[in-house]
Amino acid sequence: MNIFNKITMMLCIASTSLTSCEAQVKNAKTETVKIYGNCGMCETTIETAGNVKKVAKVDWDKDTKIAIITYDSMKTNQDEILKRIALAGYDSDKFLAPDDVYSKLHGCCQYERVTKTTIVKTDVVDDHSSHNHDATTTEKPTETSQEVNQLKSIFDNYFALKDALVKSDGKLASSIAKELLSNINAVNMTKLSTDEHTVWMKVMKDLAFDTEHIEETKDAGHQRDHFTSLSKNMYALIKVSKQETPIYYQNCPMYNDGKGANWLSKESTIKNPYYGSQMLSCGKTVETIK
Missing domain, CATH: 1.20.120.290 (Oxygen-evolving enhancer protein 3 (PsbQ), four-helix up-down bundle)
Known part of the structure; x- marks a missing residue:
């Protein structure tokens, strides 16, 4: 099964389970976001960090790296959820985990941090565009x-x-x-x-x-x-x-x-x-x- 089909099936299954979840979470808003990780241990840590009873629910898939998050839009937002997950050691495209927290993850959980390189390069271009030609050497x-x-x-x-x-x-x-x-x-x-x-x-x-x-x-x-x-x-x-x-x-x-x-x-x-x-x-x- 390719990744696209995997995500589609994941969303279909999640739509059923989210119905009961949304009944518990008031003012429910559901979004999908990519969170980097490797295994079932990562899944447990990510979901535990993101979940808040009756406020936020995170369902992360280790194959697609896609998380479906449902939250009370009057009490929290996507950023706050992703911040907690980052502080637990897991990068998203918006927030990066502290290096020392990432380094303490179990060996099998230390995913490739491609996001970090991308964000650094983007910021260098945005903030120092006039010196971009020196970005590699300096x-x-x-x-x-x-x-x-x-x-x-x-x-x-x-x-x-x-x-x-x-x-x-x-x-x-x-x-x-x-x-x-x-x-x-x-x-x-x-x-x-x-x-x-x-x-x-x-x-x-x-x-x-x-x-x-x-x-x-x-x-x-x-x-x-x-x-x-x-x-x-x-x-x-x-x-x-x-x-x-x-x-x-x-x-x-x-x-x-x-x-x-x-x-x-x-x-x-x-x-x-x-x-x-x-x-x-x-x-x-x-x-x-x-």
């Missing part, structure tokens, strides 16, 4: 440089955004957020360290969400609402990234009806992005990240 130095530059540009954009909110300049904040969003979308996870990769997969969706909302408005008040959660996720990322200089995690106790809010700064002096000139020095440093 691949390793280029990747190292890009790894550092990717995260540095994101952090630099964040600090510039913070400074714009200190000035209550919503127009400038919107412009910086546009650049930040572009840099978030350009990150190549294969070039992050293991710790950065793990955190990035957890926060990238929320980082993009908050940045999009900050870009879409020039109202500094609304931008500050999203800056609180943006700062929380930036903090998680910067904690696992090497920094050349100390970073100060600071807190405003007054914001959000006294619930408080945090932000990151490259300087120890308090310059409050939540109130600007109204209460510029309101707050304190709660942690120094080195």
